[in-house]
Amino acid sequence: MSIETSIARLVEDATGQPYPYRRHELVEPDWTRFPGWRDVTAAEWESAQWQRSHCVKNVRQLREVLGDQVDDRFFADLERDQNERATMSMLVPPQMLNTMVPYVVPGAAGAWTDAFYADPIRVYMLPVLSDRRTDWASHPFAARDSLHEHEMWATEGLTHRYPTKVLAELLPTCPQYCGHCTRMDLVGTSTPTIEKLKFVAKPNDRLADMLDYLRRSPQVRDVVVSGGDVANMPWPRLEAFLTELLAIENIRDIRLATKALIGLPQHWLQGEVVDGVGRVAQLARSRGVSLAVHTHANHAQSVTPLVAKAAGGLLDAGVRDVRNQGVLLNGVNADPHALLDLCFRLLDEARIMPYYFYLCDMIPFAEHWRISVADAQRLQHHIMGYLPGFATPRIVCDVPFVGKRWVQQLADYDHERGISYWTKNYRTSIESGDADALSRTYAYYDPIHTLPEAGRAWWADEHGALPGRLDLNLDAAAAAEASRRTAALQAY
Ligand code: SF4
Known part of the structure; x- marks a missing residue:
């Protein structure tokens, strides 16, 4: 969604204010919705050691967590990005992965894949090749150490x-x-x-x-x-x-x-x-x-x-x-x-x-x-x-x-x-x-x-x-x- 579109969406809100404020109670998403974490206990989840030792570092490990909820096309897209474009290697703690698609996805097969593709945390933590631009993937003045630190x-x-x-x-x-x-x-x-x-x-x-x-x-x-x-x-x-x-x-x-x-x-x-x-x-x-x-x-x-x-x-x-x-x-x-x-x-x-x-x-x-x-x-x-x-x-x-x-x-x-x-x-x-x-x-x-x-x-x-x-x-x-x-x- 473009910034102009999202602003237009705000103006239409029923409160009459572009942004309607509401308090939002925090909820820890239920990690057992992922097939790979069905048996993970609360004590394990809250252990820093468990989190570190179960970080997702590659496509195989991600597939083990997500199971067949997400289509092969996503994993292939991710693998290509890792091989051809990614400037950072994959490292996602369970806590972060659990904030992706933090709700039950209704609808037919494929809905989960679409939700995963669209998820904002996924977009920056697990970039895929089809996310990247094909016209100007890099700016001509992009640099490894762009701030010259x-x-x-x-x-x-x-x-x-x-x-x-x-x-x-x-x-x-x-x-x-x-x-x-x-x-x-x-x-x-x-x-x-x-x-x-x-x-x-x-x-x-x-x-x-x-x-x-x-x-x-x-x-x-x-x-x-x-x-x-x-x-x-x-x-x-x-x-x-x-x-x-x-x-x-x-x-x-x-x-x-x-x-x-x-x-x-x-x-x-x-x-x-x-x-x-x-x-x-x-x-x-x-x-x-x-x-x-x-x-x-x-x-x-x-x-x-x-x-x-x-x-x-x-x-x-x-x-x-x-x-x-x-x-x-x-x-x-x-x-x-x-x-x-x-x-x-x-x-x-x-x-x-x-x-x-x-x-x-x-x-x-x-x-x-x-x-x-x-x-x-x-x-x-x-x-x-x-x-x-x-x-x-x-x-x-x-x-x-x-x-x-x-x-x-x-x-x-x-x-x-x-x-x-x-x-x-x-x-x-x-x-x-x-x-x-x-x-x-x-x-x-x-x-x-x-x-x-x-x-x-x-x-x-x-x-x-x-x-x-x-x-x-x-x-x-x-x-x-x-x-x-x-x-x-x-x-x-
Ligand atoms: S943005 Fe910060 S937390 Fe993320 S990889 Fe870079 S240094 Fe690490």
Whole structure:
């Protein structure tokens, strides 16, 4: 459904309001509706260990869970995508799979397959070949490391892009792999399409280097502790890192990034983890540091009682806030109704604060998910005024070499060619000697299929045969070279 169609649907609602608010009681979908989980007990389901050891990692395992409810054509479609397009390998915890088609599907054989194809969680967690565009599957300026984070590494895995904030990628794995992952260059295991970049230094040395850098960088006050997903780091090691971080005088804000709160809430409900979070939160409080958790839910279906319980447990343990940063994705949430449903469910039922929605970054093979900046601006307009102001998420574009910008902030916009231009008010860590960094405009590109005919024709003429765009199996040196080449092309 297009954004215009979904908006028209809202206006027709009987309440007279474009969006009719109703509270929604959370329900854990019944996992025994899947043939492969018919005998799974509640105790098993709530065990993080059981969840991790029963993640779906390949088509065979998915078939064992779903049984013959879903037709062969879906599995063949998925297999082809894994072999020919996927930038992330398959890894879906049972908790996440159970939020797909969370209701009983009425109707004839085939209805289940259709429902599975259409399901918003399936669309981004289990992408299939027929989802992808065949005209512009990748944007000509798509890149493995589209945000150029590696170029801004102060130490291996520590991205210093903003003046006062850093991103610490502690590890390159997650309990779940999202098809649209912006760190597809590094995170997860290699796929036939993408040979992943590997960290070179030993894990402990990398973390020590990060801490050393922060000790000698008094201008940095805010650390996003991420990955991957911090839920994949054994708790004692994560606690040791956080304890050292909290000893650095200039660090005032720490945010733990974990989609596992949504995909594997059982992890955050384990006694050892809850107790550990409590100790770290208490230490943070005693030092006047704000400790928050940032998670990543894209659709209301993901917010279940277990997710609410895990988020509540973190807050009760002393974490200052749990916030959500979703990604706007066609077929998942790119309409105002879906966004408001998600935000209200997070806020009212799970005590999670809606915070940001990002445009999907310009990674390879993402064009079927991406929306234009103009559509993002429309979405921002249509979600204003329903949520409290403090819980109204900002829709942001992560502009290469700039950083997050609110979508209304652009400096100029060529609607025909889908090129938006942005400015910034700080230098990234690689621009300290760049006199023009604050006066230059930086480009971001809409998906070509969303452009008017003249714009599509221009891209076909100018960039249809741009070399190297789909040459994705690069080693680390070549990946860095590709990033430089992209920068040069974007400057053009
Ligand atoms: S959880 Fe985050 S880092 Fe991990 S695959 Fe998903 S988007 Fe990427």
